[in-house]
Amino acid sequence: MNKSLLTSGATDSGRFPLARRRLLLAGAAVFACGASVAAPAVLPASASLPDELEQALKKGMPLVVMVSLDGCPFCKVARESYLVPLREQQGVVVVQLDMRSRQRVKDFKGAMLTHDELIRSWGIKVAPTVLFFGRGGAEIAERMVGGYIPDFYGAYLDERLRLAQVALRS
Known part of the structure; x- marks a missing residue:
């Protein structure tokens, strides 16, 4: 991919605007690192x-x-x-x-x-x-x-x- 496309507001062959490409790249980096978005850690509410x-x-x-x-x-x-x-x-x-x-x-x-x-x-x-x-x-x-x-x-x-x-x- 052309480096100038990552830093400008242009689109990559008309498919993805810059903001969406950055989001896709960030998501791919998270996925590649094995990280996941976890639900917040909770404790059980006391019942008895x-x-x-x-x-x-x-x-x-x-x-x-x-x-x-x-x-x-x-x-x-x-x-x-x-x-x-x-x-x-x-x-x-x-x-x-x-x-x-x-x-x-x-x-x-x-x-x-x-x-x-x-x-x-x-x-x-x-x-x-x-x-x-x-x-x-x-x-x-x-x-x-x-x-x-x-x-x-x-x-x-x-x-x-x-x-x-x-x-x-x-």
Whole structure:
């Protein structure tokens, strides 16, 4: 192809305008690299905290609960970069509760509440907040409140998870 066609507004033998050729070339480059456009990483919405806790305890791990807010960019980073990989790569049971959601969830006492009602009962006002639960639905590590500094978020998460696992063993 003539190099001048790539830099001008002209068409390649009348077939493709410059903007479309560039888009086709970019798409071909992505395809050639094996990259794909993936759906955003998601966590399952909690439906029954006692059942999810039981599943976690069977693995010898705490239940990790992320409190999220729709559209929150800090929540997106925490979820996609740290919590989904924790779930998928290390098998940690991680679920999500959503602020302002009317979706129902069974709390640790067996009551059915909306996600929003449960979050309010826990006194949570900041998203993201990550909680670590052990036997009986007790919090066994300090909550992670807010987005923290991205360079340290993973380290804080690892430390809280380690402390929660120690608490489970004692």
